[in-house]
Amino acid sequence: MTLSNKTALSFLASAFVVAALGGVFSHYLLMYVFDREATEQLKAQQAKILREIDKIEDSEQKWFALADSISIENTNFLVKESLSDTLLPNPLETGEMLDYRILIFGVKTHTGFVKVTISKALYETEDLVGVILLIFGVVLLGLIIGLLIINYIISNRLWRPFYQALQQLQSFKIQEQKPLSFMATTTKEFGVLQQNINHLTHRIWHDYNSLKQFTENASHEFQTPLAVIQSNLEQLIQSDNLHEKQLTKISELIESVRHLSKLNQTLLLLVKIENQQFTEMVALNLGDFFRQKLQFWEVWITHKALEISILVDKEILLNINPYLAEVLLNNLLGNAIKHNIPRGIITIKLTDNSLIISNTGNEPLQDTEKLWQRFQKGNHSSDSHGLGMALIQQICEFYGFEAQYQYSALLHTVKIAWK
């Protein structure tokens, strides 16, 4: 829900509560006021009658001149005063009953006692209250609509710098280091916001650049001495006067240097993925890519006499960086081949939203949960650096894929699900 919708909604809700409460309150207030008014009118008429009683001669006409609706009755005692509400039939419409207030009191005239009944219709009051409340409601509704429109216009104009800043943030890419441009604003809060966003983005760029630079420098600075060591050792091993023992030692050194540099490269690759330095994307046909990769590994597959089956439900195009896709598939296939048994089986299954690779192999030596961690080797004697699974996971994390590993019924299965 957008900000303006939210304010409008809470505004509407409070307006309705206020209108409802106000309506009920004014209804009762008006009813009370009119009620008292009716009684007072009756009292005033009574007072007028009492004032004029002496001038009244014993004639009906004179009595009627004193009040609107009056009836008199001769009694032989003084009737006690009483005020009551009652229903009387409507004189215009038969069968309908209407509300009346009746004041009964007795007076003493020179001819004797008279019981006077004066009445006032109350239904008029109700109609009046209804009309007043209707007017009240219409005015309030108009006011709310008007305020909503004004609020909408004002908040649109007022919040524009905020929305513009938000848009800038959404299109922010760490790799594209072009400064964000904000619209000028006189609102203090937005000014502070823009300043802080600017400050933050510059800080992020700075950190990103220094990290990237470190990655590159570290890569370069480590690889050069490693290259020097390696080439010198390779020169050394060509010397004519070496014993077999010395040769073996040197070749061991060459192996260690090679291992170290591979380790360094893989760690740097992990850092680069973490740094999101692989942004180029292509739509890759996974099935084709797999078949292509299988050709590359073919010599090992035949060497180990592995049986490979590839099941493709549908040709799938996955948006992925081509280099990372290669690393991912090489690691997946490499693992499946490496940790396989001679004459084993590899099954590759591609569905709409997942890739499942299972291979036969020896039972894992360790907790399969730990397999995703760095430097965890399934087989300690192997020469692998224990970063393959970490690489797979890092790439999956980078693209928001879900990677699972499980071992059951002599099968190692890695499942990668996307979407």
Added chain:
Amino acid sequence: MDFLKSQQHVVEWVVDLPDAEEKIGVYAYDCVLVDLMLPSGSGLTAIKLLKKQQPEAGIIIISAKNALDDKIIGLDLGADDYLTKPFHLSELNARLKSVGRRRQFNGNTEIQHGQIRVYPDSFEVWVNNNGVSLTRKEYDLLMYLLANPNRILTKSAISEHLYGDDIDQADSFDFLYSQIKNLRKKLTEQGCLDYIQTIYGIGYKFVK
């Protein structure tokens, strides 16, 4: 340097971009190795200059960056090959020879080693005038050995050249062993001397 000289090359060496630009301006080279990260600028500048002034010179890029974009930019500029540090010297040797062949003889060449003759442009291998049919990998292996005669080649250097470095060493050594065995068999079957000398636990040497 020492290695390249030992391979009977005439070598000159500079450490920064201005020196490189000066040398490129003055001398003609068969092949230039360019490190992309030079103290005073990118090696890519040197490649551009080379392409302009000495289009016939072979170029091999050497870099610690195995980032893909550098590689692509370099090769787009017209470099012949790309090596990532650290590399095996025998690998450099093989690449140099391959670039040299492509550049100097326009592919019109044959390689002779004892009784073995190889025509790289048609992938033909002859022993004593008999054709030998090799698999792709066996051919690659033979070419690698031919490029590095009389040198001890470690198993890892050969296997990296042949299979890349994605496979487990133990597996590839195992595989290398059987491919060497096959190659040796195919060559000696045609009456070829066994030039492949095994250096136990370390690797192989291709002798004359």
